[in-house]
Amino acid sequence: xxxKTQLITIMEERTLTxxxxxxxxxxxxxxxIIRKNYDWLNVEIKGKLLKGSGSIVxxxxxxxxxxxxxxxxxxxxxxxxxxxxxxxxxxDIHVYGDSTLCLYHPKIDKPFLGIVPLHRMIPWITxxxxxxxxxxxxxxxxxxxxxHTNI
Numbered sequence: 088x089x090x091k092t093q094l095i096t097i098m099e100e101r102t103l104t105x106x107x108x109x110x111x112x113x114x115x116x117x118x119x120i121i122r123k124n125y126d127w128l129n130v131e132i133k134g135k136l137l138k139g140s141g142s143i144v145x146x147x148x149x150x151x152x153x154x155x156x157x158x159x160x161x162x163x164x165x166x167x168x169x170x171x172x173x174x175x176x177x178x179d180i181h182v183y184g185d186s187t188l189c190l191y192h193p194k195i196d197k198p199f200l201g202i203v204p205l206h207r208m209i210p211w212i213t214x215x216x217x218x219x220x221x222x223x224x225x226x227x228x229x230x231x232x233x234x235h236t237n238i
Contacts, residue, residue, distance in 0.1 A: 102202060106158040110135050113158065120206040128152070128209070135159050137205065142171075145216040152212060156205045163193050165208060169216070179228050180219060188215050192233045 106113050114137045118130045121139065130139035137156040142149055151171040156164055167188045168174075176182055181189035190211040191203060218230040 103158060106202070110158055114156070117156065117205045120204075121209065124206065125209050128154075130154075143213060143216065145213055146220050148216070148220060150212075150216045154205070163203070165190070165203070165205060167208070167212060169219075174219070178234075179226075180222055181215065181228070181230075181232065188212065190215060195233060 111132070114132050114135075118132055118137055121128055121130050125141075127143055128139050128141040130137060132138075135157050136159075137154075139154040139156075140152060142151045144150075149171065150169050153168050153170050155166040158164055160166065165187075166185075167190065168186055169188070174180075174182060174186055176184050176186065183189055190208050196203075214230065218228060221229045
């Protein structure tokens, strides 16, 4: 009999396979939820990709957001970036090497079946912007974190 961990891994792989097979439905559901709940974001589906853009103001600072989401991206389905600030990779802040935001740990914070829906990440963008502003002031990331050296 297969172990519980093996069964979960198989279920995760099947879920991702189904998402790729029925990508348009998945992307359309995400786009619909975002349109209903986040009026500051404009989203559209282009091929196998959900694209979005918008801006938010956090602590008096405007952040222009660009997001891409697809089950065909490797490792994680999201690519979210701030486009109006020169944000470069730094060990102390939570961005990946391509300057996209690190909103969750890709292994530890994964929910059951390994999928983090885009609509659940949207509020995390505001939190990230808040803590980024605090990091610029104080030089320390004040949010709970898992250091990038552990990824």
